[in-house]
Amino acid sequence: MKIALIGYGKMGKEVEKIALDRGHTIALIIDKDDEKKLNPENLKGIDVAIEFTIPESAVHNIKKCFNSNVAVVCGTTGWVQELDTIIDFCKNNNKAFFYASNYSLGVNILFKVNSFVAQIMNKYDTYEPHIEETHHTQKLDAPSGTAITLADGLIKNLNRKTNWVKENGTNPSDLVIKSFREGTVPGNHKVIYESEFDKLHIEHDSKNRQGLAMGAILAAEFIAGKTGYFTMNDLLNI
Ligand SMILES: NC(=O)c1ccc[n+]([C@@H]2O[C@H](COP(=O)([O-])OP(=O)(O)OC[C@H]3O[C@@H](n4cnc5c(N)ncnc54)[C@H](O)[C@@H]3O)[C@@H](O)[C@H]2O)c1
Structure with missing residues (x-):
């Protein structure tokens, strides 16, 4: 080619x-x-x-x-x-x-797992979800495109979240995405569900590009x- x-x-x-x-x-x-x-x-x-x-x-x-x-x-x-x-x-x-x-193959598998977990969590509203992404300091956009794709997948499958917001949500229907910029990190994404009793997260960590x-x-x-x-x-x- x-x-x-x-x-x-x-x-x-x-x-x-x-x-x-x-x-x-x-x-x-x-x-x-x-x-x-x-x-x-x-x-x-x-x-x-x-x-x-x-x-x-x-x-x-x-x-x-x-x-x-x-x-x-x-x-x-x-x-x-x-x-x-x-x-x-x-x-x-x-x-x-x-x-x-x-x-990345791993992230695209994460997208599928994310949708599946959100479908299950639809029944358990004691869990509050949010997304965290970390990238190198030269990255221009925040949140990352990957975090937005994860947010879209979650919102599509979890009725209690209707839109994503950066950093601080004011409505219960807001899905918060937190962005961190550190050193040379190629890309880390976490979808986190937290209840009063426990915390469940699914995560992908890129080792390189x-x-x-x-x-x-x-x-x-x-x-x-x-x-x-x-x-x-x-x-x-x-
Ligand atoms: N989809 C993915 O899997 C994936 C993975 C990594 C990065 N990205 C994204 O890809 C983009 C590039 O990432 P990067 O890490 O290579 O960034 P980078 O800053 O290292 O490279 C971007 C390059 O584009 C050049 N450029 C700027 N304007 C241009 C123009 N008009 N025409 C041609 N070249 C131009 C810059 O000079 C620079 O060399 C970013 O948006 C990043 O978020 C996506």
């Missing part, structure tokens, strides 16, 4: 290593100082663009790839409010788009040659 890397930061570099190991070609690398190189001429012949940049530039980059009929695997978080527009555009115009707030980068490459291999919108549910079939 001929891959374009859009965003050559921590994730872009990790994705490059794994792509090369798996026999792919990195035909184009774009970072913030050479945005103009993201043009139809340079995108010609690219099978998939893998986008890990910043929330402010993700939508613009995705649209440029769509205009050149290049499939996009996007990992940038913090732009969830525009996700539906991109998905609709992709479907209505026969483009190819893969999005995951987290490309390799699992995330591998997930993005598997997504690129999966989406190449297809049209439509895909997620980790399509890739992993958990």
Whole structure:
């Protein structure tokens, strides 16, 4: 596969290593100082663009790839409010788009376990849930995209919570997400249920970025040659 890397930061570099190991070609690398190189001429012949940049530039980059009929695997978080527009555009115009707030296998298993636990907890309202996420100090968005996906999964299955809030909830129906920024932590997520008598938590702790980068490459291999919108549910079939 001929891959374009859009965003050559921590994730872009990790994705490059794994792509090369798996026999792919990195035909184009774009970072913030050479945005103009993201043009139809340079995108010609690219099978998939893998986008890990910043929330402010993700939508613009995705649209440029769509205009050149290049499939996009996007990992940038913090732009969830525009996700539906991109998905609709992709479907209505026969483009190819893969999005995951987290490309790690373990986290996607956690998403399923989270929904299952919330279904059970629906019957036990003595347990108060909240979510905690910890990341490195350079992370720009808070809460993390993964924490928001966990919150959405919980709210969908637990009737007594209707919306998530940052830090302090004022209504019993608020699901609180607490964000911590520490050192070089790649990513830690906990869903915690606390009662007067005990505390139950489910947790995922990333050891490094390799699992995330591998997930993005598997997504690129999966989406190449297809049209439509895909997620980790399509890739992993958990
Ligand atoms: N979905 C996942 O599994 C996953 C995993 C890790 C990180 N992320 C997210 O991916 C994004 C990138 O993470 P990172 O750790 O690589 O960050 P990073 O800061 O190390 O890298 C981002 C890179 O994007 C570049 N950039 C900024 N604007 C650009 C533009 N307009 N065009 C091209 N490049 C541009 C920056 O110069 C930088 O090199 C963040 O939103 C992060 O939250 C998602």
